[in-house]
Amino acid sequence: MTTLATLNTLDPAAFAAALGGIYEHSPWVAERAAGRRPFATLAALKLALQAVVDTASADERLVLLRAHPELAGKAAIAGALTQESTDEQAASGLNACSAEEYTRLQQLNGQYNAKFGFPFILAVKGPTGRGLARGAIIETFARRLENGRADELAEALRQVHRIAEIRLDVLLGLTPALGAQVMDWCDTIGEWSDADEGLTCAYLTPAHRRTAARIVNWMIDAGMDAHIDAVGNVVGRYAALDLNAKTLMTGSHYDTVRNGGKYDGRLGILLPIAVAAHLHARGERLPFHLDVVGFAEEEGVRFRSTFLGSSAITGHFDAALLDAADADGVTLREALVSSGHDPAAIPSIARKPEELLGFVEVHIEQGPVLLERGLPVGVVTAIAGSSRYCVELAGVASHAGTTPMGMRRDAAAAAAEIVLLVEQRCGGVESLVGTVGQLEVPGGSVNVVPGACRLSLDIRAADDRVRLAAVDDILAGIGAICARRGIDRKLWKIVEANAAPCAPRLMDQLGAAVERQGVPRCDLLSGAGHDAMQMARITEVAMLFTRCGNGGISHNRLETMTADDAELAGQVLLDFLRSIEVRE
Structure with missing residues (x-):
């Protein structure tokens, strides 16, 4: 059985050979990590390999991604996968897809490659290393298709590192008990x-x-x-x-x-x-x-x-x-x-x-x-301190077609302005965040100017003085918005927790x-x-x-x-x- 101590004593070529299957068809990762030895822990080895990839050129990282096979793709059907990939896909039953599942995966593979220019990569052995269900794989595949390219590139590389982590566990015979x-x-x-x-x-x-x-x-x-x-x-x-x-x-x-x-x-x-x-x-x-x-x-x-x-x-x-x-x-x-x-x-x-x-x-x-x-x-x-409030706004419900814009007392419009106020006041200030997580127009109708609106406020910061100053400004701003728009307001505090x-x-x-x-x-x-x-x-x-x-x-x-x-x-x-x- 290969051990970390053994890996530390191998010459660079033997070290790279021992880790040859950890990063798919990419021995250069282990070759570059060899000079960083000795590794005191498995975590240190994993991070060193990860650092090699993270500091590689954009083209090298793209080649690494493209070295991975499609899930249940042509290489798998032809038996052309590496032993590691074969074992991993089998652990999730991708070698036993139904006709419907296979068709769906081929459709997703095509859409993904067309959008991103590299294959969909997922550590199919999952969080525990025992294998994901095929349904979960297909669901993840479809969800990640909605990502932008930069986000998906970063996620694909994270999945590469997770695959490498699982393979290292297997190579060294270690189980995260x-x-x-x-x-x-x-x-x-x-x-x-x-x-x-x-x-x-x-x-x-x-x-x-x-x-x-x-x-x-x-x-x-x-x-x-x-x-x-x-x-x-x-x-x-x-x-x-x-x-x-x-x-x-x-x-x-x-x-x-x-x-x-x-x-x-x-x-x-x-x-x-x-x-x-x-x-x-x-x-x-x-x-x-x-x-x-x-x-x-x-x-x-x-x-x-x-x-x-x-x-x-x-x-x-x-x-x-x-x-x-x-x-x-x-x-x-x-x-x-x-x-x-x-x-x-x-x-x-x-x-x-x-x-x-x-x-x-x-x-x-x-x-x-x-x-x-x-x-x-x-x-x-x-741990950041938090101030939370519930806010109720009361205007006048009126006909959407007959009430001129300048004569409306629109509670939802006031709420929208409050949302922007929170965003503007809390943006750009270190550790300060503000959120309107709940926004409701009770009994709202498509053809009625909203007469009521409810919303939440959540203001947090690591520094209580920063948080309380933001709260004061936001509450004052709500008062000004409501006065200008002819809206009655009620506020009550739900949580006040110091940092x-x-x-x-x-x-x-x-x-x-x-x-x-x-x-x-x-x-x-x-x-x-x-x-x-x-x-x-x-x-x-x-x-x-x-x-x-x-x-x-x-x-x-x-x-x-x-x-x-x-x-x-x-x-x-x-x-x-x-x-x-x-x-x-």
């Missing part, structure tokens, strides 16, 4: 949804309770003591030998947005459980208690209030929310009681800051920064663990909110981001990551746990 376990677990609970289509898991629904119960079982199997607390958090402890030891907390949320992704939040629960199981199998204990928390609610889907789980842990749960009702009129109090929880016990689950060493959260990035930099993980510097900087000492220790895996440290801001924001109220926090595929899409069924990236994140977390400085 932690990563594969987490991916399997995400698949299991990803099937449990409140909706018939997609993944929706809202607070205290049957799917939510079923998910919590399964996480408890996985924690127990991993050698942890586990329970579900009064607010629905799943809490597992991998105990230290010293019962009086302090506690390091980790975790994330297991609820989802509507039609969300399988890894958002859940990665940060399941990966630490897999790490705890690894420690337990070795009989290894840490010098502190490791508490993994699956926070019950972070997304605000059911009761329009976020961080219910983590706010209870920090002692900041707002008891007034118990009277909030969902769309069916069920109050939060009633939902808790019907799920077997005691609302009166919620204050008792708050943690004492003096007993904590810190909180570290692993999370899929939910954005494209790591993807575009070609890096599997990154260290978060801060949460990560603790430099924990960032540095997390970054050192990343570098020991052979990956350069990459620091980046989190524009999304996370439970770590709440935990920062009682202890130091750190976050590790894991690369998000499909262009960085999240809060969407297309959200994806790979077992190899999850594995590396798990190894970073394991190293961090073993080496973290324990303060008395």
Whole structure:
């Protein structure tokens, strides 16, 4: 069996020969990487090969892409594929296409080549390395046909690197065990949804309770003591030998947005459980208690209030929310009681800051920064603060044909101007973003001037002063727009969350663990909110981001990551746990 140590000792020609099948018909990639040895880790080797391609000329990269065969194409039918490509296409059943599937693939191949000038490239072994279903391949093929050429060129090269990564795993006989376990677990609970289509898991629904119960079982199997607390958090402890030891907390949320992704939040629960199981199998204990928390609610889907789980842990749960009702009129109090929880016990689950060493959260990035930099993980510097508002505009509904343009009180036109105001005010300011994610004309009709409109505002920035200044300007601008157009307005604040900087000492220790895996440290801001924001109220926090595929899409069924990236994140977390400085 080829090993990394062996590869490091081969002469350049033998090294290139050993890796000859990693990049399709392109031995020059390995030849150029040979001079970068020795590689301390597999990740370092992968990144070195990737760097060769990324620094090659545009023509060389295009030749590399064109060296790949079409999926279920003429070369496959003629048996002219490399052994690696043959195995990969067979793993997804592309050698057993129905007549209809074969015809569709040939049609897509032709359209794709005509548009982009190179063949469609997809790592058909998929995120886990076990193979994608033919239907998923065809769906991805059709979706990527809609890309522009620059975006598709970048995605094709990323797929080339993913294919190379899988082939290296095979060559070296390595299996991303932690990563594969987490991916399997995400698949299991990803099937449990409140909706018939997609993944929706809202607070205290049957799917939510079923998910919590399964996480408890996985924690127990991993050698942890586990329970579900009064607010629905799943809490597992991998105990230290010293019962009086302090506690390091980790975790994330297991609820989802509507039609969300399988890894958002859940990665940060399941990966630490897999790490705890690894420690337990070795009989290894840490010098502190490791508490993994699956926070019950972070997304605000059911009761329009976020961080219910983590706010209870920090002692900041707002008891007034118990009277909030969902769309069916069920109050939060009633939902808790019907799920077997005691609302009166919620204050008792708050943690004492003096007993904590810190909180570290692993999370899929939910954005494209790591993807575009070609890096599997990154260290978060801060979590952006957020201000969210709902806005209701009231004008006058009137006949679209008989109301002169200058005499209209058009609520939708005012809303459109507000959308542009948000875009203009937040554009060009570092870390500042503004979004109108909801826009509705209630009871709108094609021949009626809109008399009402509802919209949302979401303003975020890493610097609270920058965010609040933008909010002030936007709210003042809304007032001016409405006054000029004769529109009445109502605004109410939904969320006001301060930015949460990560603790430099924990960032540095997390970054050192990343570098020991052979990956350069990459620091980046989190524009999304996370439970770590709440935990920062009682202890130091750190976050590790894991690369998000499909262009960085999240809060969407297309959200994806790979077992190899999850594995590396798990190894970073394991190293961090073993080496973290324990303060008395």
